[in-house]
Amino acid sequence: MKSFSFTGRRELLGRIENEQYDVIIIGGGITGTGIALDCVTRGLKTLLIEMQDFAAGTSSRSTKLVHGGLRYLKQFEVGMVAEVGKEREVVYRNAPHVTHPEWMLLPIYREGTFGKYSTSLGLKVYDFLAGVKKKERRRMLSVQEALRKEPLLNRKGLLGAGYYVEYRTDDARLTIEVAKSAFENGADLLNYAKAETFTYDADGKVSGLYVKELFSGERYLVRGGKIINATGPWVEDVIGMDRSIEGKSLFHSKGVHIVIDGGKFPLHQAVYFDTPDGRMVFAIPRNGKTYVGTTDTEYHSDLLHPEITEEDKQYLLASIAFMFPEVQLGLDDIESSWAGVRPLIRQEGKGPSEISRKDEIWTSDTGLITIAGGKLTGYRKMAETVTDMVCEQLGKQSAKSVTKRLKLSGGDFGQPEDYKRFIHERAEDIAKMGVSLVDARSILATYGTNADSVIRYADQVLDETDLPLSIKLTLHYAINEEMALTPADYFIRRTGAVLFDIDWVNKWKHEVVEYMAGLMGWSPEEKEKHWGELEARIWEAVESK
Template identity: 65%
Template sequence: MRTFSFIERKRLLKRLGEKHYDVIIIGGGITGTGIALDCVTRGLKTLLVEMQDFAAGTSSRSTKLVHGGLRYLKQFEINMVAEVGKERAIVYENAPHVTHPEWMLLPIYKKGTFGKLSTSAGLRVYDFLAGVKKNEKRQMLSREETLAKEPLLKKDGLIGGGYYVEYRTDDARLTIEVAKKAFEKGADLLNYTKAEGFLYEGGKISGVKVRDVFTDKLYEATCQKVVNATGPWVEKIIEKDKKIKGKGLIHTKGVHIVIDSERFPLKQAVYFDTPDGRMVFAIPRDGKTYVGTTDTFFEGDLSNPPILEEDKEYLISCIQYMFPDLGINIDDIESGWSGVRPLIQEEGKGPSEISRKDEIWVSESGLITIAGGKLTGYRKMAETVTDMLAKLLDEDGIKSSPCITRKLRLSGGEFESPKEYELFIGRKSKELQEIGLCEEDARRIAAVYGTNADIVASMESLLLPDVELPLTIKLLVHYSIMHEMAITPEDLFIRRTGASLFNVNWVRKWEEPVTLYMKKCIDIITE
């Protein structure tokens, strides 16, 4: 039986040259995994390669919202707002364990970016374009009602607020669940496998040369079509083929900071004005409050964009502006993350003005590249790319089925509806307590892993006795290795659990024994 594991990764690399694929996708972020899922569910033989871990780039460094982009109404990007607004509901229906409704408060101030009338009209249009459910339609609040929702807000000049629904997500886990579903449906996926170059036949790309990052061994995989979905790295992949004229990417950096809720006890997610006319989120999560994002041009290391002092100072100044009574300063920052956005270049526009729309183009050799876009619209972007692939492959005599991802439940999200998920957490957490988990850990596993919670619990039979770790941690280590292709401690701490972002003290406490335990587990299962 195939499992989405390090073992399967080794097997797949060994037989890579034996299989001819219909499609090879370069890039294991949300866009690439989304395309892999759409392709494989249409009956196409699909391979995905990622030079880092899945979601290691932009797809683990977002604001962690599946949202419609209210601010894009100001830029008159009506079609984008309508499309991603509707996609929010689809993501929620298909993955309620990683996507949760989050009421967002938009405070309105005298001389602010949004007035009462414009906010009311904007949110009404937003609801209409996004097809928002009746019980999630916007509300307009008085000054008193706004302060009741969030007492920490700046009171000077406050005249009211808008109240509307967005969806909070774990971007990395969403990507992993998409990848797991693609694997379950028959796609081959490889992390830590770098695309080094292309194979050609008659001037057209006929395959990809890939290198195992761990062994440095080079492999070749043949295919009909190649999709470049590498986000900030798309131009680096294009350069391995032929430079496409007339297109250009601009990179902007987004930084988020995390502060413990004892210092920043935010009750309510807030989307607020900044002194420089931008909008910033402050969101409570798991005993923390995170704030972001910055938006600055970036030309440095795409893999590890730094969080500079000026980034911290900017976000702290935003907090001090909107929550002046707290006395928050740089020393209160507990952790944070920084990511790079790949945007289609638009002359004369600043970082926050550049459209987040996606574009697709094809080189003379047949390389299909997709760039731009938003986390929320990943499924629709994948459908658009796969529609193009289906037409091209049809010309080669390769038939495919229509898209089915609109109603396809992701791994762990196989519920009839999100309402069933809420009932599931209570029932499943009681069952998990029977194997020795405390109530808090049991509820968390049920909530985070959804319908995969029983598989997490089944890892009990594999636990190793010679490293002192709590039961919960051992279960998560084994599950991450055996069913989520985790290989390094960073995979576990950052992208499988998010602990490095929202529970950094826990990571510091358990980092050494977890690293030792992971090594022992991988050594045993690969003997």
């Protein structure tokens, strides 16, 4: 029986050269996994390969919002606002365990970018275009009402605020749930497998590629009728393996976020505000922390591990000081940070903040399909569009997309509102197994209707360790059902803890590495390698300047 685990991965590698796929997708971020899910649910034999872990690139480095793109209304991108606004509701309905409504405050200032009338009208148009449900439509607040929502706001020149709903998410976990859904529907997926060179048929059309398994160094030849390049910031590298495409180039825009402990920045309310230079920045409370971002600067350096400079951090600290003058923060108050690279389609004469986030699809003379640009929120619709093209080229036009109403793994609730009731009703039962009530609620909140699969590992956990039961359970689940292969996979993309609970990571990282080594049979050299990688990623999040 196939499993989305390190053992299932070995089984796949053992047979992969004997398979003939309809579609091979390069790239395991939200776009690639979304395409894999749409393809496989239309009956296409599907393989996805990713050179890092799933979501290790831009898809774990965003502002962590499934948002409707209010800023694009300001740029008159009406079609994008309408599309992503509606898609936001689709994501919420299909995955309420990783998508949560978040009321957002948009303060209005005398000298600010937004006036009271233009904000009210803009938000009203936004509600209409995005199809916002009645209970989440915008409200306009007085100065006093705005300050009651968030007392830390700068009071000088404050005229009031708009109040509207965005959707907060865990971008990496959303991507993992999409990947698991693709697997559950029959797709094959490989992380830590890098595309190296294409192969071509007698007509010069791309028909396969050599893949390098990055732990062993072994190479495999995989064959597919259609190959899709969904590698985000790396799309030009993959295109370069095939043929150049005239007139298309990427603009790499770096976005940085910083995390502050809630004791030092006690934000009560998510705020979306404009900075002195006219950019827009989010400040969002999350589980006792406050995170702030993002920057928007052209980037030309390491795509695997985007650099965070002191200038990036100082910009965000200055933005905090501007909007929340009572909050006194310095570089030492930043607990962690992350940087992501947005792959935008270059538009001559436009800066990072002005370039459209619209996705674009093009096909080379060899048949390689590339998709670039786009937003996290619109991943499902992008996938549908690409898969429509693939089905047409494969002569399977009758296969229609079903993902609009397809519950993602863990999101099998009748209505999104059932999610909170599910946590409340199940928490005490799970706590009786020997985990704290807080940990029980966390398991239910994180894994949704997959929580039963998580707690089933209680009979398999190893006793020769001081690790809490809750960590053992989530580790077993991550390894056996989410294809986590390294400690960094677990601490960064399966739990998000390196970004939002670094003290917890430092407390348990040694024990987790030892436990994973025992479960997965690592040699001393393998254990040392994985430990070094984890330490490097912790340093990147906490100490990098």
